[in-house]
Amino acid sequence: xxxxxxxxxxxxxxxxxxxxxxxxxxxxxxxxxxxxxxxxxxxxxxxxxxxxxxxxxxxxxxxxxxxxxxxxxxxxxxxxxxxxxxxxxxxxxxxxxxxxxxxxxxxxxxxxxxxxxxxxxxxxxxxxxxxxxxxxxxxxxxxxxxxxx
Numbered sequence: 035x036x037x038x039x040x041x042x043x044x045x046x047x048x049x050x051x052x053x054x055x056x057x058x059x060x061x062x063x064x065x066x067x068x069x070x071x072x073x074x075x076x077x078x079x080x081x082x083x084x085x086x087x088x089x090x091x092x093x094x095x096x097x098x099x100x101x102x103x104x105x106x107x108x109x110x111x112x113x114x115x116x117x118x119x120x121x122x123x124x125x126x127x128x129x130x131x132x133x134x135x136x137x138x139x140x141x142x143x144x145x146x147x148x149x150x151x152x153x154x155x156x157x158x159x160x161x162x163x164x165x166x167x168x169x170x171x172x173x174x175x176x177x178x179x180x181x182x183x
Contacts, residue, residue, distance in 0.1 A: 037160035037174070038074045040111075040151050043084045043143070044164030045178040046077060050085065050104055052096035064178065071183030074157075076109045080146040113150060121149035124172055135168045148172035 041049070048061040068075055082105060089097045124145045128134050136142040144165075151159040151173045161175035169175035 035157050036071075036073055037158040038076060038154065039068060039181060040076050040078050040147065040154075040159055040161050041081055041108075041178075042147060042161055042163035042165070042169075042175075043081045045162045046081050046101070046104070047085050047088075047097075048178075050089075050097050050100040052100055061178070064181075067183045068181070073183055074109065076111050077105050078111045078147055078150045079113045080143050080150060082110070084143045111150060111154070113146065114153065116153045117146065117149045119149075120153050121146040124149055124152075128171065133171060135171075144168040145172070 045061065048058055049065060051058050065075065082101065086098065086101060089101065121142075125134075125142055128145070129138070134142075135144050147161065148169055149172075151161060159173065160181065161169045161173055162178040162181055163169060163175050164177065166175050166177065
């Protein structure tokens with residue numbers, strides 16, 4: 035069984051961009067290939083939040099519109115109480131080991147995303163990201179460009 039793909043903020047931002055740069059066109063093709071192959075691709079609520087706050091701050095209305103469309107087109111996964119509790123465990127464990135993924139005062143969305151993946155359930159989960167270092171201690175992750183259908 036193929037892993038379920040959870041989109042981190044980097045790939046989600048690329049996919050929601052209204053521009054047509056080579057990387058953005060490549061990302062759209064990548065998503066289309068995954069969907070054509072029957073791969074399940076999920077927009078986790080924490081990555082939507084992390085991207086949306088920046089789009090709102092920058093006044094990027096087309097990006098917000100595209101993000102909303104992706105959230106409807108793909109599966110959207112709300113953060114659960116179990117995920118938040120698991121995130122607290124991961125956050126504390128990383129700091130005890132001297133390997134935090136963000137400053138102590140930050141919300142640490144990457145730990146919340148990892149917790150969403152760990153509490154998802156049945157099939158294996160793979161985080162599609164642009165920053166492997168924030169996920170490898172917790173969950174399987176890969177650069178989005180390297181994930182094949």
